Amino acid sequence: MEMAGTTRTPEVKIDSSNCSIKGECYPEDISEFSGPVMETVRENLSSSESFTVTIELYYFNSSSAKFLFDFFEYLDQAGEEKQIRIVWKYRTEDDAMEEAGSEFEEDLENVSFSLEAIS
Amino acid sequence: MENETLKLHELMISRGTFFCYSGPLSEEVLTSLSGAVKEQLSDSEDLPVVKKVFGIFVEQAQNIIRYSVDRLDQSGVGSVAISKTEKGFMIEAVNSIDPKNVDRLEEILKPLTEMNKDELKSAYKDRLRSGPPDGSRGAGLGFIEMARRSSKFDYDFLAHNANTYFVYRGWVE
Numbered sequence: 001m002e003m004a005g006t007t008r009t010p011e012v013k014i015d016s017s018n019c020s021i022k023g024e025c026y027p028e029d030i031s032e033f034s035g036p037v038m039e040t041v042r043e044n045l046s047s048s049e050s051f052t053v054t055i056e057l058y059y060f061n062s063s064s065a066k067f068l069f070d071f072f073e074y075l076d077q078a079g080e081e082k083q084i085r086i087v088w089k090y091r092t093e094d095d096a097m098e099e100a101g102s103e104f105e106e107d108l109e110n111v112s113f114s115l116e117a118i119s
Numbered sequence: 120m121e122n123e124t125l126k127l128h129e130l131m132i133s134r135g136t137f138f139c140y141s142g143p144l145s146e147e148v149l150t151s152l153s154g155a156v157k158e159q160l161s162d163s164e165d166l167p168v169v170k171k172v173f174g175i176f177v178e179q180a181q182n183i184i185r186y187s188v189d190r191l192d193q194s195g196v197g198s199v200a201i202s203k204t205e206k207g208f209m210i211e212a213v214n215s216i217d218p219k220n221v222d223r224l225e226e227i228l229k230p231l232t233e234m235n236k237d238e239l240k241s242a243y244k245d246r247l248r249s250g251p252p253d254g255s256r257g258a259g260l261g262f263i264e265m266a267r268r269s270s271k272f273d274y275d276f277l278a279h280n281a282n283t284y285f286v287y288r289g290w291v292e
Contacts, residue, residue: 007150007153007154008150008153026153026177026181028146059170059173059174061174061177061178061181061261061264062178062257062258062260062261062263062264063181063257063258063260065247065258065260065264066247066250066251066257066258066260069247069248091166093165093166093167094166094167094170095167096167096170096171096174096268097170103240103244107244
């Protein structure tokens, strides 16, 4: 699945073992964005032993924070049986996104979570 | 000299207001305004400041769209403005609300004014875990998010012309 990014929604690419989300996320209705993403990830993850999620967001609003929290919670559960990796990319000078990533990481137990600074 | 246009100009310039939108605010309008706000901010400021100001602006705008009781189709009527002041950037918003909601808003906002950074972080994570409260059309995180991004904020409820107005101001240093 591929969804092109818009001004207010990120670009999404999902295949059998990867999901990447890149851009800005502050849509009118987060469920319209998150519904198809979650559904496609579920389908692919169910038939895969390992799955990597790469997030490279420059800005997300508070409604989108809830989506990310729920998404990571789902991945953490899946991580009890499968190898799940989350890569959180942030621009070096973007301390807000670095902080957001490390705060999400605090609640996760069964996934490998890495913060990666990009220039 | 009594000319309204000149008075408006002088008011905006004197308080450092470089962005102001007043009127019906929809998600489509917010999409357009976002680009303008980002452009204005990115000229002079470093990224962390730009992101805080922009984040508070988006939360304020979406509050007006969702909760202003003065409505026009899908739009909520209100004002949102960004100024450069001696105390840093000020992001302010005003819209009319149902007077019945004053107590509920006070209950949410008053504790946030008294929290330090760590307490705000805990409140944010608690809200993420528990989900939105009754009456919220988002995640119920907006006010906590704004409190976290601002160096300080204040708010007021003003009765005026038979309406009740909710005023919110946040500062970013």
